[in-house]
Every structure is written in structure tokens, then in C-alpha cells.
Amino acid sequence: MAVAIRLTRQGSKDRPYYKIVVTDSRARRDGRFIEQVGSYDPMKEGINYTIDLAKVDSWISKGAQPSETVASIIDKTRKQG
Template sequence: MIKLRLRRMGKKKQPHYRIVAAEARWPRDGRFIEVIGYYNPRTDPYTLEVNVERARWWLEHGAQPTDTVRALLVRAGVLPPRQRGEGQKPEAAAQQPDA
């Protein structure tokens, strides 16, 4: 399965990230298929650059974004925001012990 995920770059204690398409089994900082963006949380404000065309292409062809990349793609305008209740766990009320 192809995932859109972050690849850590930079020096120790000074990370920045590339948004990449990679096979889910490959190491986080190892092989990847394509770089589709860049994210630097250390700048004020943060830096986010995404190749929108390539991100949409990967999503249309079945790539699954990680939660963090999904949030970044929403900020970049590639994906619509999640609707309330979508992808969330069931209520904790069902797991309460009997009295």
C-alpha cells in the first residue's frame, strides 16, 4: 500500500520534513517513490509547500495519507476538512462496566 507521509530531514534538534509517497513497509527515512511537498514547523509561521497536482494524483490512485499529512493537505487546500464523527472511535459509553 502506498502512503503519503513525512520524511524527517535536517540536523539534530532542527527537523524539517518532506512529504513523500512511499510504500508502507519501507523505512521512514529510507526509500520513497516521489517527493510531493515540504514542511518546516520551525519557521514562524510554518512553511508548507505542496505540489497540489501530484498530491491529488496520488490520492486518486489509492495512496493513503497519514493523520499528520492529512492535516497538512487540508491546510494546503488539497483535501476538504473532515466532517465531525468521520474516522473517530465509537463512544466510550459502550465500554463502561456494569454497575
């Protein structure tokens, strides 16, 4: 099973909100996921994301592949602290 770390869309029309989830790469974008590891709110100013780096590192060590957007969020979080 190929595992991906990617965004799943939540929120209403014109007010997107995303969860950062670990999921089977063949699953639908907003379908079933294995675990939620963070969130991303593009409508919010300043720091608009949260992520649990311990969980992300654990999944990456098991072979999960982050999407481009999630990889950039991970990099930003690592640079912060």
C-alpha cells in the same frame, strides 16, 4: 503494494525538517521513496509547508493513503486557496 503519503525526517539534531513523500507503506521512515510532493519546516513561523496538490490528488486517486499530519497539511493548503 500499499502506498502512503507521509513525512520523512531531514535536518540535524534539534533542527528538524521534513519532506512530504509518496512511499511504500512497508518502507522505513527515512528510507527509499517514490516521489517527493512537498516539504514541512516546523521551526519556521507562519506558513511552514509547501505541497503540490496536483501530484497529491493524483496519488490519492491511485489509492495512496495520507498520514494524519499530511492530511492536515493538505486540508490547510486547500483552505488557503
